[in-house]
Amino acid sequence: MSATELPEKHPVQTEGVKTAMEAIYNWNYEPEIDQIRTLYAKALDLQWIAIKDLDWEKGVDHEAFTRTFSLGGIPVTETSFWKKLPQETRWQIARRSAGFMLSNFLHGEQGALMVAGQLVSAVPHMDGKFYAATQTMDEARHVEAFAAYVKLLDDVQPISPGLKKLLDNVLSVEDWMLKAVGMQVVTEGLALYSFRDMRNQTDEPLLKQLLTYVGRDEARHTGYGIKYLNQVVPTLTRAQKDTIEDFAFEASRLLIDQRTGYSMRDTVMKLWADAGIDPVEAFQAMTSERDVIAKALERRGGRMGPISGFVIPTLHSIGLYSERIAGHFREMWTANMGAEAAEHMASRSKELPEDLEAWVNEGYETL
Numbered sequence: 001m002s003a004t005e006l007p008e009k010h011p012v013q014t015e016g017v018k019t020a021m022e023a024i025y026n027w028n029y030e031p032e033i034d035q036i037r038t039l040y041a042k043a044l045d046l047q048w049i050a051i052k053d054l055d056w057e058k059g060v061d062h063e064a065f066t067r068t069f070s071l072g073g074i075p076v077t078e079t080s081f082w083k084k085l086p087q088e089t090r091w092q093i094a095r096r097s098a099g100f101m102l103s104n105f106l107h108g109e110q111g112a113l114m115v116a117g118q119l120v121s122a123v124p125h126m127d128g129k130f131y132a133a134t135q136t137m138d139e140a141r142h143v144e145a146f147a148a149y150v151k152l153l154d155d156v157q158p159i160s161p162g163l164k165k166l167l168d169n170v171l172s173v174e175d176w177m178l179k180a181v182g183m184q185v186v187t188e189g190l191a192l193y194s195f196r197d198m199r200n201q202t203d204e205p206l207l208k209q210l211l212t213y214v215g216r217d218e219a220r221h222t223g224y225g226i227k228y229l230n231q232v233v234p235t236l237t238r239a240q241k242d243t244i245e246d247f248a249f250e251a252s253r254l255l256i257d258q259r260t261g262y263s264m265r266d267t268v269m270k271l272w273a274d275a276g277i278d279p280v281e282a283f284q285a286m287t288s289e290r291d292v293i294a295k296a297l298e299r300r301g302g303r304m305g306p307i308s309g310f311v312i313p314t315l316h317s318i319g320l321y322s323e324r325i326a327g328h329f330r331e332m333w334t335a336n337m338g339a340e341a342a343e344h345m346a347s348r349s350k351e352l353p354e355d356l357e358a359w360v361n362e363g364y365e366t367l
């Protein structure tokens with residue numbers, strides 16, 4: 001029996017990726033970066049326990065879950081196509097499609113857990129190590145909580161190839177600043193934005209609660225990346241900044257570039273077919289109701305998507321969004337959506353919310 005095998009209880013499903021990284025000692029134990037020391041103290045204060053602090057007893061409210069289901073931020077439940085489906089079919093589609101999204105959140109959390117553990121060794125400042133240690137604990141709790149919720153919906157579905165490649169890249173790269181931009185800025189930024197989006201759209205009480213609790217932690221994790229990189233980026237050469245920007249662009253591309261062939265749409269179509277719906281017909285029917293979807297999105301304040309709505313403003317705020325890299329993003333959007341939509345995306349990338357924690361809590365302070 002290999003060391004990774006546990007006796008019998010679960011079949012072994014492990015997979016390795018080779019990593020190389022230098023572990024850095026720091027013999028100075030005095031605080032060096034006050035903002036990060038403060039964030040560490042806050043993280044200690046705001047620890048929570050997934051099995052105790054969330055209301056698991058009632059399970060998933062199927063009706064609320066199905067009524068307010070959305071697909072990657074698209075409010076499909078507003079279309080007449082959806083409304084005509086029998087309730088049982090709606091539930092099957094909602095639980096399988098959301099199960100796919102949440103399974104990927106879960107796998108992403110595992111990646112975050114391992115990267116946070118690496119950062120304890122890889123970052124050079126003691127405050128950075130302290131903070132990464134609290135994040136490691138947070139991510140373990142997120143894996144635990146998402147795994148428990150997915151189990152109430154469906155089997156855990158496999159990781160999407162784009163996300164797997166991104167996690168492999170971040171885990172195996174040596175430079176801690178590349179790990180930080182790949183995980184703390186791109187992956188955490190995407191997670192934070194997507195969790196908040198799903199939380200705001202669902203009426204399912206347990207999911208709302210879970211995403212709010214997790215989102216509060218993710219706001220700190222993104223804050224760590226921003227505060228830490230803000231300290232070091234101004235000291236870097238143009239060539240070093242280019243390397244970090246390229247890494248951030250590649251990470252974003254793996255998540256959203258439809259040319260990679262890993263599109264979420266293909267997987268979702270298969271899930272719908274399994275639920276007895278002709279996916280081509282379904283997508284056509286919903287596309288023909290564009291006006292309904294556009295109106296619903298407008299009511300929710302429009303939709304930017306996590307990369308243009310959050311990751312790019314973050315890169316901008318830490319000085320990692322040069323004209324050169326903006327050109328790469330514009331080129332990707334043009335290839336995916338056409339020149340007009342690309343210009344629209346480029347011009348709409350907004351300012352980052354000043355207080356990320358308040359932004360996550362908005363309307364949910366008492367939850």
Ligand SMILES: [Fe+2]
Nearest residue numbers: 109112139142
């Ligand atoms: Fe997390």
Ligand SMILES: [Fe+2]
Nearest residue numbers: 112188218221
């Ligand atoms: Fe995180």
